[in-house]
Amino acid sequence: MKTKLKKGSVVFIFIMLSNIVLMAQSNLDARTRSFDSDWRFKLDTISTGPEQLNYDVSDWRIVDLPHDWSVEDVSIQKEDSIVGPFFRNSSGTIFDGFTYGGIGWYRKSFDLRSEDVGKKLFIQFDGVYMNSKVWINGHYLGVHPYGYTPFNYELTPYLNTDGTKNVITVRVENTGKNSRWYAGSGIYRHVKLTAVDPLHIDIWGVNITTPEVNESLANVHLTTTITNGYVNAAGFVLHTEILDAKGKVVGKSKSKVNTSTYGKMEIRQEITIKSPLLWSAETPNLYTAKLNIIRKTEEVDNVSIPFGVRKIKIDAQNGLLVNGKSVLLKGGCIHHDNGPLGAISIKQAEERKVRLLKENGFNAIRISHNPPSEILLEVCDRLGMYVVDEAFDAWEKTKFIDDYHLYFKDCWERDLTSMILRDRNHPSVILWSIGNEIRERASERGLEITDMLAKKVKKLDSTRFVTEAVCDFWDARRTYNWEEHTPAIFDLLDIGGYNYMFKKYESDHKKYPNRIMLGTESYPAKSYENWTAVEENPYIIGDFVWTAMDYRGEAGIGVTSFISGKQKKIFVKWPWFNAFCGDLDFIGNKKPQSYYRDVVWDNSPMEMMVQKLSIPEGMKYYVSDWGWPDEQRSWSWPGSEGDTLLVRVYSKVENVKLELNGKVIDAQEIPDSSITAGFQLPYVPGTLVAKGYINGKEVASTTIKTVGKPVAIRLKADKSNVKANGNELFYVAVEIVDEEGNVVPYVNDIEVNYSIKGEGVLAGVGNGNPTDISSFQQLKKKVYQGKGLVILRSNSKKGRMILEASAEELGSDSITIQVQ
Structure with missing residues (x-):
């Protein structure tokens, strides 16, 4: 049934992007400074041994981070298969959007500041794609394979304290077929340098929860992990204040620690906020927890942590409740790239992306299929956007030969832990996802991994729900099927993530009435059916379309084209680089499916689109599952005078009347099972008007006019x-x-x-x-x-x-x- 209508030169080219001085980072405090500027970079295949540390870098380019070499022009190599930043013979071809990967080297020299003497120094990377190796002054610090999780190294034991410059070297290797989408290459997220006293709060060492929340008060719990590096140290005091958005102190606590215990310790505090301003996507109110360690009479460390006060409850009977109010997740999946900028995460690029999505009706995003940048989550906190934070696209079974499955056994715990510890204080994050379309998900080993990951998540954060995006794509290739084996998966999860399976909602609910469901991926053309299911059933808490915005890689999955009568589908080739399945295009403009979704979500009472119908002889029209008909919100088709065009009107009205240049062309009823009326008519320039009626009364209309020539x-x-x-x-x-x-x-x-x-x-x-x-x-x-x-x-x-x-x-x- 329809819901009630609501009104309502080459060198120059090379250095262009590299010269982007890094954006001011948020969440930098007195002990942390940006470490993004004045790096040297070379794209090469230099030896992997220690001798590379002595190379002359005078001819290396100066770049500032974040930096993604895959978006830069590599045509200087003069290969016929390279155009601009695109490499036709890339390992991933259409999957990585013809990315030019390879091996990149970064080098940065820095002086030890006088105020850093006697302190511990850590370098923090928010994301490096991928297989990064790091050295400080020739000492090897380690390797980090995963391209999406944050990591840090302590530099202290290897620093030069005699006035000699210190040198950080980073080797990044993006080779082979390792991603199903555009990942970018390089140190593409921010880098920070943190200097702390031997007695300090650990990186990601503050955990803030709000177990009791109502209009009168909020009980805020803080668990702070502190490291004491003094063998014979006196006690200390941990001061914590909570400040509102205006900087006013609304609560505080003081914990005196008399022990001189060496090593790590946890301190728990409780602070009550009276008449709290609650956080939600509609009201993104934020507080700041300011923590200070006082040793004797000296402040030796301080951190400031933004957070939100909110209460999340989810069950099959009432759905998702945020601060006691029902919320339906109007969701979109997104990858991490930022259009023409590539994969680099810059504050204003991330902010624009989230703002565009909010302006087009979304209140939730699913980060696909990897942890996001720290900045993106800060933007979601501030602007108001619910987030499904996702860890992995593969476990032990491969999707691509060089993907994360090579590292899962050794790295999953470290990567999952870093994601949750970094992200757990963000109020925007409401769900943790442990995987997407995992190939071994229903096997005995797959269930063991599901249980292992879910338990680890709960140990690190018991306040949020755990999900996994499950599909039935792989089942036909295996000996098990959906009905027999998926219950075991969902029994290990708080919320069942359904990819493209809205038709299973009703039957699964009858068998498992207490199962909470979430449309973790859906086809654009099925948005009405999916959203109707969400509106009518509280056990389905939302729907996430694939995708909210176009992205590089998985090129052409949203293709629309003509194919021969014998073909069943089309596989795009060079020069496609864009998935083309988003509600918004590569630079953020609305596409037809976004206008359709405006009607589905009652953001617009009526929208109208026009499509050419001329099909070459012997061919048929093809729209992929993730695609959309090749239509536009346009009545300007020069050269098509007299040709038949298809006009689609989207609305939740009962009847639609179409007029061209003041004359009625046709009228149609819209069935309850649809929100679409289709009209065919010859193209004549002028004014096209659609009017919608309920009970014979006009309640909606929309107009498209022929435009003039470009001037x-x-x-x-x-x-x-x-x-x-x-x-x-x-x-x-x-x-x-x-x-x-x-x-x-x-x-x-x-x-x-x-x-x-x-x-x-x-x-x-x-x-x-x-x-x-x-x-x-x-x-x-x-x-x-x-x-x-x-x-x-x-x-x-x-x-x-x-x-x-x-x-x-x-x-x-x-x-x-x-x-x-």
Whole structure:
């Protein structure tokens, strides 16, 4: 049944991205500083032995982190198979989006600061893809295979204290077929250096929970892990204050420790907040816990931890309750890349992504299929977005020959632990996922691993629920089937994650009435069916579409094309690099399925799309399971006059009437099982109007008009000023418009050239075309469906930055940004 309608040059190219001075990191305190700037980098296959530490690095490029060499142009190698940043003969081909991987080396020299003498120094990496090896002053610190989990090393025993510079060396190896999607290459997330007193709070050593929450008070529990490196030390005091968003102290505690115990210890504190401001996706209120260690009369350590006060409850009878209120998860799966910027995690890029998703109706994201960056979670906390935090895409059984299965047995515990310890204080994280479509999931060994992982999660964090994304794709290849073996999987989980199996909800519920279900992946074209199931059944707490936004890799899984009558499906080839299955395209513009979802989620009463119907003889129209018909919100089809077009109207009304240039073309009823009416009519330029009726009364309408010819370029910046700190990104939308300022949606082949003057540089260019393999780093790019994107970065000087865009026969436009 329908729900009730609601109204409502090469060197230059190489250095462009590398010169992005790192964005100001959040969560840096007095003991931690950014370690992102002035690294030396070389893409090479230098020997793996210790002799590489003595190489001359004078010809290595200077880069700032985060850095992803897979997004940079490698055409300097002059191979026919390389175009811009794309390598046709990559190991992963369409799966990694024709990524140029290889081996990269990073080197950084630094002085030991006077205030660091006598302290312990740790280097923290938030993410390095992949197989990183790290040395300090020639001493080997270790290897970290997984490309997505944070890790750290202590540098103290190997530091030069005689005034000689210290040298950090990092080797990164991204080789073989190791990922089903674009992973990027290099130190693509932030790096920090932390200097602490021998008596200090451990990295990720504060665990904050809110077991009792109501409108009157919140009982906040803090467990702090402290390391005492003094053999004969006096006692100390741990002071903890909780501050609200305005910096006002709303609660505090003091714990006096008289013991001089050497090593680690845990201190537990409880603080009550009166009339707390609760955190939810709709009201993302945050507090800060400020912890200080006082030894004698000296402050020897301090950390500040943002957190939210909220209470999560989930059961099959009431669904998901956040602070006692029912919440349905309007979810989207996302990969970790940021469009033209590649895999680098930068504050404003992550913030833009989350903001776009919220603006388009999403209140939840599933991080697929690996832990996210620390910055992404900080953004989700601040803007309000529920998060399913996922650990692995493979356990012991391989999906690709060089993937994580090679390391699982040795590394799973370390990687799972680091994810949870880093992320457990983020209120946005509501579920832990231990795997996605694991091949051995229902085997005896698979169940052992499920139990092992789930228990480890609960040991580290008992306040959240554990899920796993399960599918039936692999079952036909094995001796077991869904009905016999999946109950054993779900018995080990708090929530059953269903990938593409909404048809099993009802029958499974009859057998297992207390099972909580979650649509962890679903097809875009089935969003109405999936969401109806969520709305009607409390035991289904939400649905996550694959995907919320286009991404590099898994190229063409959302393809729409013509195929011969004998073909059953199409396998895309070069130059596809983009999955093309997102609600939003590669640069963040709405795609047809996003408009459809607006109706499904009652964010819009009616939307209308148009598709060409001409099919070559002997061919048929093909839309992949993750795809969408090749339609647009457009009534501008030059050259198609007289051709029959298909008009789809999406709405939850009872009847739809279609008018063209003031004349009624047709009227249709929309059945209860659908929200779609389809009309076929010859194309005549003009005005197309759809009107919707309930009980004979017009309750909704939408209009599309034919636009004029392209005559100009229009630039639109997302902000009017930026900080002169050398580290702020901003985004400029590029549009091809007609005389009246309408975007011309059929323009795909106009190349726009850019120039930048003043206090700024180019960070990247892009469009939504899934087959445009031109550079992301040159000052030119074609538009797609009349639109493009330029990403700029401010300098460290105050003044102005001017971006000018020009194209043949369209003149130019410019935009001025104040750098303050």
